[in-house]
Amino acid sequence: MTSSSSPSQDTKRFAHAYPEGLRADALMEEDVAWSHEIDGERDGDQFDRSERAALRRVVGLSTELEDVTEVEYRQLRLERVVLVGVWTTGTVQDADNSLAELAALAETAGAVVLDGVIQRRDKPDAATYIGSGKALELRDIVIETGADTVICDGELSPGQLIQLEDVVKVKVIDRTALILDIFAQHAKSREGKAQVALAQMQYMLPRLRGWGQSLSRQMGGGRGGLATRGPGETKIETDRRRIREKMAKMRREIADMKTGREIKRQERRRNKVPSVAIAGYTNAGKSSLLNRLTGAGVLVENALFATLDPTVRRAETPSGRLYTLTDTVGFVRHLPHHLVEAFRSTMEEVGDSDLILHVVDGSHPVPEEQLAAVREVIRDVGATGVPEIVVINKADAADPLVLQRLLRVEKRSIAVSARTGQGIDELLALIDNELPRPSVEIEALVPYTHGKLVARAHTEGEVISEEHTAEGTLLKVRVHEELAADLAPYVPAPAL
Ligand SMILES: Nc1nc2c(ncn2[C@@H]2O[C@H](COP(=O)(O)OP(=O)(O)OP(=O)(O)O)[C@@H](O)[C@H]2O)c(=O)[nH]1
Numbered sequence: 001m002t003s004s005s006s007p008s009q010d011t012k013r014f015a016h017a018y019p020e021g022l023r024a025d026a027l028m029e030e031d032v033a034w035s036h037e038i039d040g041e042r043d044g045d046q047f048d049r050s051e052r053a054a055l056r057r058v059v060g061l062s063t064e065l066e067d068v069t070e071v072e073y074r075q076l077r078l079e080r081v082v083l084v085g086v087w088t089t090g091t092v093q094d095a096d097n098s099l100a101e102l103a104a105l106a107e108t109a110g111a112v113v114l115d116g117v118i119q120r121r122d123k124p125d126a127a128t129y130i131g132s133g134k135a136l137e138l139r140d141i142v143i144e145t146g147a148d149t150v151i152c153d154g155e156l157s158p159g160q161l162i163q164l165e166d167v168v169k170v171k172v173i174d175r176t177a178l179i180l181d182i183f184a185q186h187a188k189s190r191e192g193k194a195q196v197a198l199a200q201m202q203y204m205l206p207r208l209r210g211w212g213q214s215l216s217r218q219m220g221g222g223r224g225g226l227a228t229r230g231p232g233e234t235k236i237e238t239d240r241r242r243i244r245e246k247m248a249k250m251r252r253e254i255a256d257m258k259t260g261r262e263i264k265r266q267e268r269r270r271n272k273v274p275s276v277a278i279a280g281y282t283n284a285g286k287s288s289l290l291n292r293l294t295g296a297g298v299l300v301e302n303a304l305f306a307t308l309d310p311t312v313r314r315a316e317t318p319s320g321r322l323y324t325l326t327d328t329v330g331f332v333r334h335l336p337h338h339l340v341e342a343f344r345s346t347m348e349e350v351g352d353s354d355l356i357l358h359v360v361d362g363s364h365p366v367p368e369e370q371l372a373a374v375r376e377v378i379r380d381v382g383a384t385g386v387p388e389i390v391v392i393n394k395a396d397a398a399d400p401l402v403l404q405r406l407l408r409v410e411k412r413s414i415a416v417s418a419r420t421g422q423g424i425d426e427l428l429a430l431i432d433n434e435l436p437r438p439s440v441e442i443e444a445l446v447p448y449t450h451g452k453l454v455a456r457a458h459t460e461g462e463v464i465s466e467e468h469t470a471e472g473t474l475l476k477v478r479v480h481e482e483l484a485a486d487l488a489p490y491v492p493a494p495a496l
């Protein structure tokens with residue numbers, strides 16, 4: 001987990017065994033199609049076999065727990081993991097994609113994925129997530145592969161986690177815990193860190209059991225954990241209370257930080273600078289696009305959730321109008337509910353913008369799924385009604401047929417490559433087109449002593465024509481109301 005405290009342990013465990021490069025490799029799309037490589041051509045018939053299709057090895061976290069009854073949350077280190085999914089609806093392909101994504105997430109968290117299995121069921125088993133027979137098979141796979149953790153592709157109830165653990169005898173975590181862990185590793189700003197910590201605590205609260213000493217480490221933010229081990233009801237009750245207190249404190253802190261950001265945002269709004277939000281599935285190339293559009297140096301990584309803190313950059317349309325571009329946290333299917341809550345304020349920024357650039361990875365096998373997942377979250381935070389341009393990125397690596405399909409279905413869409421620059425000029429022009437136009441059209445004769453007003457007309461408004469006359473600059477402009485008011489004294493009286 002927050003791959004914490006003891007570097008010596010990390011080094012001891014993985015440094016030699018798993019070179020750094022492996023991790024990024026495993027996120028390439030060849031690997032996303034892992035099951036196909038393994039089985040060669042594959043269709044429904046191979047499903048049984050595919051239940052055991054091996055995932056390639058990746059990199060790891062580890063667990064320092066000897067006893068599964070001590071499962072603790074943030075201290076958890078995944079090292080060698082087996083993935084398990086329950087396939088309820090959709091095609092084999094859907095199920096494969098979902099598990100492949102879980103593999104990418106696990107790798108991003110630093111785990112070595114040893115194996116992956118999918119069970120077809122109407123719904124997850126109420127007790128053990130997968131059926132009890134399958135749980136026993138899973139136990140065999142765990143022993144066979146020497147895995148120390150099982151990751152389930154869904155959100156499990158506390159009871160399911162415990163009962164499955166009791167069968168497989170290693171730590172069991174779910175997709176939510178995994179995503180929370182990645183977020184915890186990647187959050188950089190104080191606000192981001194606090195939001196993730198809060199979401200983790202919220203997730204943890206109903207899952208506490210017999211934690212003993214781990215909790216004091218956890219809540220003490222690394223102040224060492226020599227508190228006496230003493231599970232039992234009373235201890236858990238105390239722990240719960242402490243978590244609740246800590247959560248209340250964090251909520252207050254987050255509210256304060258939010259105020260600061262809010263003020264900045266209002267400033268931008270007052271200045272009437274139109275804002276464009278870059279949203280989209282994780283790893284779609286949002287940060288790359290921001291860099292390509294503005295030359296800004298934002299971290300680009302072939303990892304999921306490289307960006308967790310919104311970055312705002314100034315940009316200019318080809319016609320010279322200023323606007324802001326905001327890079328945002330990536331979306332993922334089944335984004336843990338706590339995180340949607342935690343990042344609500346960040347995502348509200350998307351809803352508040354004048355235009356959304358919805359970036360989708362055109363080289364993904366089914367970009368439509370990513371589009372749908374992102375739209376669901378956008379709806380969830382009530383950010384509907386903002387015009388959207390679908391930016392199909394990675395056109396350089398995409399299947400032309402997929403591109404064609406998307407361009408046809410998505411009304412306002414464009415294929416680009418942040419890597420090669422393909423389509424970027426067209427996108428810039430499209431942004432220019434879609435940004436709200438200032439509402440007031442006026443003509444003003446601005447004296448040369450007021451050059452500042454002319455400059456503002458250029459950055460804040462749209463200059464239709466400009467002429468230098470003996471009396472001053474004759475402007476024909478479209479501007480927002482405030483600037484119109486400032487220019488009003490120089491509007492020539494209508495000739496009678
Ligand atoms: N082939 C190709 N790869 C691209 C393109 N744009 C981005 N990438 C790669 O895709 C990966 C993810 O890019 P990012 O810009 O970090 O993606 P992001 O959407 O900001 O990701 P998160 O912040 O993690 O959600 C990186 O390895 C990029 O080099 C593109 O146009 N073509």
Ligand SMILES: [Mg+2]
Pocket residue numbers: 286287288299300306307
């Ligand atoms: Mg990014």
